[in-house]
Amino acid sequence: MADKCDLCLLGLIILSSLLTGTSGVTNVFISSGENVSLSCNKALSDCKSTTWTYNRFRRPSVELITGGIKNKDTERHERLSLESDCSLNIKNITGEDYGLYSCSQYVNGRPQGPDADVYLHVLHVSVSPSSSASSSSSSSSSSSPSSSSSSQTEISPGRSVTLSCQLYSDILSCDLDSSDGLEVLWVNQADVDLKLYSRYQILSSSAPDRCIIISLTTTLLNEDDNREWRCQLTRRDQLETSVRYTVKYSDPADTASETEVCVNAGSLYRVIVIIVEIAVFAAPTVILLQIICARRAGRKDSKHPEEIEMPTILE
Incomplete structure (x- = not known):
């Protein structure tokens, strides 16, 4: 029942403003991602007695500003700020920000001037x-x-x-x-x-x-x-x-440049692979040659002096 009453009240406020053209509710239309400033009917010299509330169907009323101070418990408090004329600033508007915003000013529990009601679309x-x-x-x-x-x-x-x-x-x-x-x-x-x-x-x-x-x-x-x-x-x-x-x-030139880089990288990779393959297959051959050379050198050094043939002296 409470939800229905809130909806009816909200609807009547908007109906009266749109159909009769009265200034009871100010309708503000804004695109998402933009910043918006909602005006308050300031009646006092400062904003210490200013309260901004937010209403939307099927959601409880929320006080965004109380006594001129932001309520940090609200989801959007980081995007809110209060101007010197008590206007409410909202940064980076999202679809979830739509609804009725009301500005009130009280002194000793008594309202000072009319409330400012702004419906944000x-x-x-x-x-x-x-x-x-x-x-x-x-x-x-x-x-x-x-x-x-x-x-x-x-x-x-x-x-x-x-x-x-x-x-x-x-x-x-x-x-x-x-x-x-x-x-x-x-x-x-x-x-x-x-x-x-x-x-x-x-x-x-x-x-x-x-x-x-x-x-x-x-x-x-x-x-x-x-x-x-x-x-x-x-x-x-x-x-x-x-x-x-x-x-x-996308820029075709950027795509071509990226393709060229990929091709060059692929070519370099293939060259490295070929070098590695050659090294792998050549290594055993080199080792075998070294072994043969070492054995031949060893046999030559192991011969006895008398086994060494003396050169023939010609008479």
Whole structure:
């Protein structure tokens, strides 16, 4: 029952903010890997009475900041910091960071000014394990609506790759995507919807903690090298955040260089093997010759003086 009440309360807060446009809850959309700063309605000259709490469905409420001090018992405490204006900074956002963040200030148990409620929605792109592609990602630290993170994967033409763009958010808030104008789609570098191209298979789905999942599957072509695809989230036709994915093929020159090194190493190995084989087979012959020479020398030295023939003197 408590979980249902928490869900209803959370849903009502988000519903009222999205549908009526009130400032009760600030919706922040961010891409994974980026940094974000959540504002607090500061009413005091310092942050010693500031408390930041975190709420999410089916999870107990957690105090991230208590009396202006970070709670070290939280999983994300190393990524948290408090600004001089009491804003909450979160570094290297992950999908698990989505949810409702509330800032409160109290003096002698009495609230000072209104609470600041911020709902964080996280956009994340992952590569399907079936593509067997290794990837590394880099992200920007800006929290502006148009900021984006990017990833590069070393893959090769002819292989199939599946990219999954996921919006981590509360279920109730995602039910409002049609009425609030939320839209997630894949576009190319020219901002053209990839649904218009037959080579791309794009499917939509959802999950309990990811209300919008847009997957893109395609077979890579030679001309896809350095091609950029972008998953973008818009709200009321305004870009909120996006994630770039850049295809990067391995450099043929590097591959040739590696092959040449391998060939040279193999040739040197074969030469060493031949030398060793020659040494192994030649050693007995050398030893035998030494024995024969030693025996001959021994027989010559062992002859008696009278056995030595004297030279004939001519008269």
